[in-house]
Amino acid sequence: MNALPLSTPRLLLRDFTAGDWPAVLAYQRDPRYLRLYEWTERSEADVRDFVNMFIEQQQQRPRTRYQLAVTLKEDGRLIGNCGIRRSTADSHEAEIGYELAPDEWGHGYATEAVRELLRFGFQQLGLHRIAAWTVADNVASARVLEKAGLTLEGRLVDKEQYKGRYWDVLLYGIVGPEP
Numbered sequence: 001m002n003a004l005p006l007s008t009p010r011l012l013l014r015d016f017t018a019g020d021w022p023a024v025l026a027y028q029r030d031p032r033y034l035r036l037y038e039w040t041e042r043s044e045a046d047v048r049d050f051v052n053m054f055i056e057q058q059q060q061r062p063r064t065r066y067q068l069a070v071t072l073k074e075d076g077r078l079i080g081n082c083g084i085r086r087s088t089a090d091s092h093e094a095e096i097g098y099e100l101a102p103d104e105w106g107h108g109y110a111t112e113a114v115r116e117l118l119r120f121g122f123q124q125l126g127l128h129r130i131a132a133w134t135v136a137d138n139v140a141s142a143r144v145l146e147k148a149g150l151t152l153e154g155r156l157v158d159k160e161q162y163k164g165r166y167w168d169v170l171l172y173g174i175v176g177p178e179p
């Protein structure tokens, strides 16, 4: 029923495999990527654990978490990851997330991936509502969510504290079409 990989005009969103970690490490070490995250650095062990967690989630029955490698159709390169997860298999709502290698920003790939996650969530998982969180400083991420049709639902002032300051967090959401 939940047919993977997911396909968009330019991207294949597929399950992670064990050999994917070096490509993830390459971009998660980039200061442009790390700027808005709590992390200040990423080691090989961190990223191996990160990828292994997504691989373990593939064994869940029923599956509640789909954290997928974002790959380019034209050459198969892994350029990021994106995911949709719900707290229980019968939950009516889920949250999405996404990240791309900085060298690939600005080409509309994140928006393309998010639109496909929404389609997958509403059509294949049968969800009613999909939400996303982003720090307010992440203008690109907020823009991706708006372009994909999510609406700003709230702002949590000083919700996070890391890197010597507080961060506002924005909540975005969208309700799906009735079946």
Ligand SMILES: CC(C)(COP(=O)(O)OP(=O)(O)OC[C@H]1O[C@@H](n2cnc3c(N)ncnc32)[C@H](O)[C@@H]1OP(=O)(O)O)[C@@H](O)C(=O)NCCC(=O)NCCS
Binding pocket: 033, 036, 098, 099, 100, 101, 104, 105, 106, 107, 108, 109, 110, 111, 112, 133, 134, 135, 138, 139, 140, 141, 143, 144
């Ligand atoms: C957020 C992220 C996924 C966006 O990826 P992307 O493929 O570049 O996104 P898109 O190209 O689909 O859209 C980005 C939009 O933000 C806009 N944008 C980017 N930086 C901006 C800035 N500093 N100010 C205003 N707008 C900005 C772009 O112009 C584009 O909008 P447009 O199509 O109207 O011109 C990417 O920057 C990323 O991986 N960042 C690090 C990880 C991260 O923050 N993940 C999200 C956590 S919530």
